[in-house]
Amino acid sequence: xxxxxxxxxxxxxxxxxxxxxxxxxxxxxxxxxxxxxxxxxxxxxxxxxxxxxxxxxxxxxxxxxxxxxxxxxxxxxxxxxxxxxxxxxxxxxxxxxxxxxxxxxxxxxxxxxxxxxxxxxxxxxxxxxxxxxxxxxxxxxxxxxxxxxxxxxxxxxxxxxxxxxxxxxxxxxxxxxxxxxxxxxxxxxxxxxxxxxxxxxxxxxxxxxxxxxxxxxxxxxxxxxxxxxxxxxxxxxxxxxxxxxxxxxxxxxxxxxxxxxxxxxxxxxxxxxxxxxxxxxxxxxxxxxxxxxxxxxxxxxxxxxxxxxxxxxxxxxxxxxxxxxxxxxxxxxxxxxxxxxxxxxxxxxxxxxxxxxxxxxxxxxxxxxxxxxxxxxxxxxxxxx
Numbered sequence: 001x002x003x004x005x006x007x008x009x010x011x012x013x014x015x016x017x018x019x020x021x022x023x024x025x026x027x028x029x030x031x032x033x034x035x036x037x038x039x040x041x042x043x044x045x046x047x048x049x050x051x052x053x054x055x056x057x058x059x060x061x062x063x064x065x066x067x068x069x070x071x072x073x074x075x076x077x078x079x080x081x082x083x084x085x086x087x088x089x090x091x092x093x094x095x096x097x098x099x100x101x102x103x104x105x106x107x108x109x110x111x112x113x114x115x116x117x118x119x120x121x122x123x124x125x126x127x128x129x130x131x132x133x134x135x136x137x138x139x140x141x142x143x144x145x146x147x148x149x150x151x152x153x154x155x156x157x158x159x160x161x162x163x164x165x166x167x168x169x170x171x172x173x174x175x176x177x178x179x180x181x182x183x184x185x186x187x188x189x190x191x192x193x194x195x196x197x198x199x200x201x202x203x204x205x206x207x208x209x210x211x212x213x214x215x216x217x218x219x220x221x222x223x224x225x226x227x228x229x230x231x232x233x234x235x236x237x238x239x240x241x242x243x244x245x246x247x248x249x250x251x252x253x254x255x256x257x258x259x260x261x262x263x264x265x266x267x268x269x270x271x272x273x274x275x276x277x278x279x280x281x282x283x284x285x286x287x288x289x290x291x292x293x294x295x296x297x298x299x300x301x302x303x304x305x306x307x308x309x310x311x312x313x314x315x316x317x318x319x320x321x322x323x324x325x326x327x328x329x330x331x332x333x334x335x336x337x338x339x340x341x342x343x344x345x346x347x348x349x350x351x352x353x354x355x356x357x358x359x360x361x362x363x364x365x366x367x368x369x370x371x372x373x374x375x376x377x378x379x380x381x382x383x384x385x
Contacts (some may be wrong), residue, residue, distance in 0.1 A: 001042075001166060005079040016148075023048055024079035027377030037061075046077035046133070071209050072126050073103075073110045077133040081255070081273040083140060088269065091234050097229075100268055104276075108263030111278065116261060127278040138275045140170070141255065142290055145179040148375055149291035151307045152188025152298030153330075153342070154265060155223040158214040163191045164207065164329065166298050168301065169329075169368040171206060173375060174252050181287060183286035184256025184267050184274060186226035188298040190235070193270035193275075194253035199243055209238050235269050257287045288314055294325035294375050296362075299319075299333045301342035306348060315358045318385030325378050327371050331364050357382070 002021035004010050007208050014034055015019055020042030027049040028035070033052045040063025041320055047068050050058070058065055087104040099105055103228050114123045150170060166188050170180045174181050174196040180190040184252070198206035213234045220228050243250075249272045256271035261280035277283035288295060288311045297304060328347060332338040336345035347364050354362050361383065363374055 009171065020044075022046060025075065026371075028054060028080075047075045066129065067124070069126050072123070073124075074107050074130055076126055076129045078130070078137060079133070081134065081137045081275050084274060085270065086366065087267060087274055087276065091232070091236075094233055094363070096381075099232050104267065105263070105346060108260050109188060110385050111260045111263060128263070131277045131279050131282055134240055134275050134277055135282070135361075138255070138257075138286075138290070141253075141273060142179060146177060146293045147181055147190055147290050148173055148178045148293045149181045149295045150181065150188060150286060150298060151300065152191075153300030153304055154183075154185050154187040154189065154226060154262075156187035156191065156224070156299065157216075158191075159211060159216075159223045160162035162298055163188070164210060165329065165366075165368055166191035166296075167195035167198075167210065168203060169371055170254075171203065172197050172368070172372050174199040174254065176372070176376060178293060180254045181254060181291060182254075182273065182354035183284075183287065184242040184258030184276070185262065185265050186231070186268065188300060189256065189258075190270065191298075193254045193256055193268050195273075196252055197239075197270040198242070200245065200248035201242065208240055212241075214236050234264050234267065239269060247335060257283055260281045285310065290318055292320055292322055292324050292380055293378060294327060296329055296371060297334070297374075298329045299340065299342070301330045303327050305344065305346060308350060309353070312353050315361075316353070317358075321385055322380045323361055323383040323385065324380070325361045325363070325374060326354070326358070327364070327374060328364040329371065334364055 001011065002019055004013055004021050004023045007026060010023060010026055017039065023046065025047045029051050032067045033053050038061050040058050040061040045058055045065045046061060050225045052333050055065055066076055080258065082203055089103040091099050091102040114120065120191065150166055154236065170192045174180055180192050180196045182189040216225060217228055217230060225231055253272040255273045256268050257275045257278045258267040259277045267274055288307065307373055311326055314320060328334040333340060333343050334347045336343050351359065351362060358378045365371060369380055
């Protein structure tokens with residue numbers, strides 16, 4: 001099916017009417033005369049703005065209309081991923097209270113109001129349609145790209161040595177042409193996009209910005225930086241002090257993939273694109289699935305451990321059609337040798353799970369340069385299932 005996302009393409013298709021099409025999120029209110037008496041068999045109009053006469057003409061001509069719902073604060077269908085400016089629309093800078101004026105937070109409040117899981121039928125349907133459009137837009141964006149994911153804990157502080165390691169590694173891989181993705185939240189996820197954001201600048205500038213962004217309020221609780229009243233403000237000030245040029249946005253993109261299921265945490269503001277989902281299970285499995293050039297696991301707690309073995313299961317069964325690298329960042333952490341409360345000996349079990357299919361694609365290290373070399377040296381075709 002043709003996918004139409006611009007008015008120019010719509011006009012060309014309407015005059016030719018060569019094949020059924022999915023017309024996505026276009027304002028068609030000015031096309032009342034052009035839509036009259038046309039045939040639309042097999043075509044779908046998704047979240048398009050239509051006058052009543054045009055809607056009647058489309059249905060009469062055999063087309064299907066999937067509209068936005070007036071009771072939902074989000075669109076049924078998006079033709080593209082979110083930009084940070086869209087999600088943070090309404091946030092003018094300041095403390096966490098100001099974030100509550102943002103579009104992102106308003107959608108989260110609706111999410112809570114209508115229920116996370118036990119939702120009315122229509123609400124659940126509109127959420128799934130929204131998430132379907134996010135997946136479609138995501139796959140369009142990553143087509144032909146070498147995708148690498150970094151997973152890790154949301155509690156990782158900006159002043160943590162591992163935050164800097166993740167940022168430096170992400171910056172290097174972005175400059176080398178890899179598309180970095182993460183779960184799109186705070187901590188290690190934010191560090192992924194912070195590094196990619198600075199791919200067009202020097203590492204010294206990045207570390208200078210990180211130092212400025214790492215100063216926490218007096219008495220702030222350890223491991224809960226994302227709950228600081230100025231967590232978002234500090235990041236927003238860095239975006240303003242070190243603006244990313246339009247050329248760098250195109251050359252060095254990154255994609256955050258968060259969820260409103262954990263919407264009490266603001267999304268990381270540094271990705272160029274944000275694929276935000278309602279369904280956490282679809283988001284999490286899909287994130288690991290697209291990372292065909294490898295997944296790097298920075299220190300994290302229960303969620304990160306779940307993702308490790310979720311990725312291991314995908315590798316074991318060759319779900320994506322390839323076996324791909326799984327790299328543990330933090331030897332002591334992933335072997336249970338340090339004193340962190342969430343440190344567990346995950347590595348021995350993972351190594352045993354990986355045999356025999358993809359054991360040579362496993363690595364555990366503290367060295368960003370070693371990880372960079374492993375990712376660059378991976379050839380998916382050599383590991384096709």
